Amino acid sequence: MARAKSPEKRQAFLQSAVREIAQVGLGASTANIAKGAGLAEGTMFTYFSSKDDLLNELYVELKTETYRRILADFPHQSGLRERARHIWTEYLRWAMEKPEERKVSVLLNLSAVVSAATRERMNAERGAVAKAMVELSKRGAFKALPPGFASSAMMAMQEAVMEMAAKKPRQKVLLIEQAFDAFWQMAK
Amino acid sequence: MARAKSPEKRQAFLQSAVREIAQVGLGASTANIAKGAGLAEGTMFTYFSSKDDLLNELYVELKTETYRRILADFPHQSGLRERARHIWTEYLRWAMEKPEERKVSVLLNLSAVVSAATRERMNAERGAVAKAMVELSKRGAFKALPPGFASSAMMAMQEAVMEMAAKKPRQKVLLIEQAFDAFWQMAK
Amino acid sequence: MARAKSPEKRQAFLQSAVREIAQVGLGASTANIAKGAGLAEGTMFTYFSSKDDLLNELYVELKTETYRRILADFPHQSGLRERARHIWTEYLRWAMEKPEERKVSVLLNLSAVVSAATRERMNAERGAVAKAMVELSKRGAFKALPPGFASSAMMAMQEAVMEMAAKKPRQKVLLIEQAFDAFWQMAK
Amino acid sequence: MARAKSPEKRQAFLQSAVREIAQVGLGASTANIAKGAGLAEGTMFTYFSSKDDLLNELYVELKTETYRRILADFPHQSGLRERARHIWTEYLRWAMEKPEERKVSVLLNLSAVVSAATRERMNAERGAVAKAMVELSKRGAFKALPPGFASSAMMAMQEAVMEMAAKKPRQKVLLIEQAFDAFWQMAK
DNA sequence: GATGAATGAGGTTTCATTCAT
DNA sequence: TATGAATGAAACCTCATTCAT
Structure with missing residues (x-):
C-alpha cells in the first residue's frame, strides 16, 4: 500500500x-x-476537500478541544456554583493559553462558512456543561430571562475577562476568580 | 483624495x-x-483613498452614530443607575433597529484594518458614557476588578442580550429591561 | 464617461x-x-463573463460569418442545382481561406460547452440555406432518406473535400467543382 | 514502462x-x-508512460477493433459493390453499437496528442479495405477526383448516417442500407 | 468630478506525474 | 507490482486600484 x-x-x-x-x-x-x-x-x-472544509474541520477541532478541557476533571458531584466556576475557569485558562485559537474560534463563529450542520454537531457535545447551564438559568436574576440567557451571559462575561486579561496579563489568575464572583452575583 | x-x-x-x-x-x-x-x-x-480607508471611516461613522444616540437625551443629572440604564437601553435599541450596522461594527472591531489611531480617536468621544463607567467601576463587585472591566462587562452583557433577542424578537423590550436588572446585580 | x-x-x-x-x-x-x-x-x-461564455460567443461569431458569406450573393432566383452549388462553393472557400476558424468550429460543434440555447439560436439563422436543403431532400437518392439527411450529407462531403484540399492545396478550385458534381449524383 | x-x-x-x-x-x-x-x-x-501514451494506445486499440470487425468476414471474392457495402455496413454497425468508442475515436482523430507515427502505423493495417478503396476511386464521379477522395467521402457519408441514426434510432437498419444506395450513386 | 475599462497580482482548486510504502 | 499521498505548475477567475475619456 x-x-x-x-x-x-x-x-x-x-x-x-x-x-x-x-x-x-x-x-x-x-x-x-x-x-x-x-x-x-x-x-x-x-x-x-476545500478551504471551507478546512475551516469547518478547524471549528470542530477547536470546540472539541475546549470541551475536552472543561469536561476532563469536571466536578459532576459538586454544587452548581462549583461546577459553574469550573466551566468558567477552565474555559478562560484555555483561552488565555491559546489566544490565537480563541480568536479563530470567535471569527469562525461569526462567519457563514461554518455550516449549520457543523454547529449542530458541536452543540450536541456539550453534555455536563449544558446541564449546569440549565440549572443556572433557573436561579437569581436569570429566572426572569429566557432559558438560554444564562449561558450567553457567561460566555459574554468571559469575553470581557479575556479583553481585560489582554491588557493586564499579570493579574490573570486573580482576575478570573474575582470576575467569577461578579458573574455569580447575577445567579444568587 | x-x-x-x-x-x-x-x-x-x-x-x-x-x-x-x-x-x-x-x-x-x-x-x-x-x-x-x-x-x-x-x-x-x-x-x-482605499478600501481600508473606507472601512476606517465606516468604523468612525458607526461609532459616532451610536454615541450620538446615547448622548442625545442623556440624563446627566440622574443617579448612576438611571444613567447606566440609559446607556444600556439606547445602545440596545440602536443595535436592534440596525442589526446590519451592529454586525459590521463587530466585524470591524475584530479586524486589523481599523487602525489604532482610528480606535483611539473614537475612544475620546465617549464623554458622559466614560464618566458613568468610571463611577460604575467603583461599585459592587466591580470594585475588586480593574477599572475598565465594568465597561467591558456591560458591552459583553449587551452582546448576550442581542443574541437572545435575535431568537425571541417578540420579547425585546422586556428582555432589555430584565437583562439590565441582572446586570445591575453586579453593581449593587 | x-x-x-x-x-x-x-x-x-x-x-x-x-x-x-x-x-x-x-x-x-x-x-x-x-x-x-x-x-x-x-x-x-x-x-x-467566463471562458465558456467566450467559447459560446466564438461559436456564434464563426457560424454567423459563415452564413453571412453564403447568403451575401445568394442566387435566390436560380434553380436548386445552382443554389446548392453556391452553398457548397462559398462554404468551402471560407473554410479553405480560414482553416483555423473551421477547425475551431468543428471542435466547438463536438463539445459540450456550446449550450443548446446557443445552437438553437444559430439554427434559426439559416434561412435560404435551410430552404434549399428542404428541396434537396426531396430529390434523387435523398427521397428515400429522412429529411435532414441531405443537409448532413452535404456537410459531410464538404468535410471530405476539406481533408483532400489540405493534401493538394494547388487543386482547390477544381476539386471543389468536381466534388460538387460527385455530390450531385446523389440528388439527380 | x-x-x-x-x-x-x-x-x-x-x-x-x-x-x-x-x-x-x-x-x-x-x-x-x-x-x-x-x-x-x-x-x-x-x-x-504518460497520459499521451495512454491516448495513443487507445487510438490504436479503437482503430484495430474497427478493422478487425470489418475484416472478419470480408467478402474478398465478391465484386466491388459488395465489398464496399460490407465496409460501409460493418463500420456503421460497430459505430452504432459502441457510440462512446466512436466519439472518442473522432476526438482522438482531431487532436494533436495522437502522433503522426501512430497514425501512420494504423494506416498500414487497412489491407483489404485500402484495396477496395483504390478500386472505388477509379469509378464514376470519383474518377475525376484525387485518389484518396473516395475513401474520405465514404467516411464522411458514414458520419452523416451516424448523425441521422442518433435522431431516428428505430430506422437504423434501413437507414444504413438506403444511405449506401445514395453513396453508391457517386460510384456508378 | 464621474465613469467603468484595463490591469496583473493573487485567490482557490485541479492535475499529471513521482515516489515512499 | 500496486498503491495513493505528495507535489507544484498551471488552470480559471476575482479584485483593489489606476487612468483614459
Missing part, C-alpha cells in the same frame, strides 16, 4: 491555519497556510 | 458598504459596494 | 482564441488567449 | 478512458480514469 495519510500533517495544516487566520482573518490564503505547515499547497487538498 | 463633493454620495457608499459587509463579511468587493450605492467603482476612490 | 468597451479588443480576444484553440484544442488557456490578444488576462473577463 | 503484467488491468484503463472521455472530452483526468477502472492512479503509469 501507499503512504498512509498522516495525522501529523493534518494537524500541521490546522495549526498553521490557526496562526495565519489569527493574523489576517479568514481571508488567510491557502498558499500561506500550506507554506506555514511546511507542506505543498496541493497536499492541503488531500486532507481537506 | 478623500472627502470630495457630494455628502450624499459619500453616505451612499457607506450605507452600501454596511449592507454588503453584513452579508458577506469584510471581504465584500469594492465593485459590489459601488454597485449597491448606484455609483461607479472609480468614484469610490475619489471619496475614500 | 469612461472608456467605451472596444469592439477591436473583443475581436482581438476572439481571434486569439481561434489561433490558440486551433493549435491546442479547447483546453487553450485563458492566459495564452489574452497574451495572444496583447491584452491582460483580467481584461478578457470584462468582455466575456 | 508500458505493457506490464495484467492485460485485464490494461483493458480496464482503456475502457474507463473511453467512458470518461466520451463524457468530458480529452481533458478527462487520469484520476477519474483510474477510479473508473477500479485501480490506483499510480498504477496507470506502470501500464502507460
